[in-house]
Amino acid sequence: MASFMGSVLTVFLALVVVNSSATEFQVGDEFGWQQPGSNNSAVYSNWASNNRFHVGDSLFFKYKNDSVLEVDKWGYYHCNTSHPIIAFDNGKSIMKLDRSGPFYFISGVPDHCKNGQLLLVEVMEPHPISQSPQSIADSPEPHLAADSPASSPSLGVVISITPCSLVIALLVTSLALVCSAP
Known part of the structure; x- marks a missing residue:
């Protein structure tokens, strides 16, 4: 009976892990990557x-007669196309977000950036998963940096509940109760 419960628990954990996979975002959704109109420069x-962008996610830029440049902060704020980190011009470009922090993108077409075709994406820190909730709860309270935007400390535990995982949790609990009954 213990091996059956172990198998059910393994399947449950596998489904929870699948729910936390990376996401591919199409930049601008249906609008795509193009010069916005004068009344839509903040698109x-x-x-x-x-x-919300996480490490491992990716950005899909879809465009015509244009390009995408990843630039540094200075290049972003000055719409400077002369020293890109990466340049794409194939109409369908994917950029993997492989680290936390800011990513800066601009159009390589003159004046498109100045007219609002620029994107700043802030990628969130990965969530700590190496500690169990119990060991996190037992650890001393973390000190927050003075410039930290957080208003209160966090345990760093992420719980993602989807309808599927909720049903599976209920089934596992029900099976455990049935199997442990005399």
């Missing part, structure tokens, strides 16, 4: 603020 900053 990319609005798009980025409505999404």
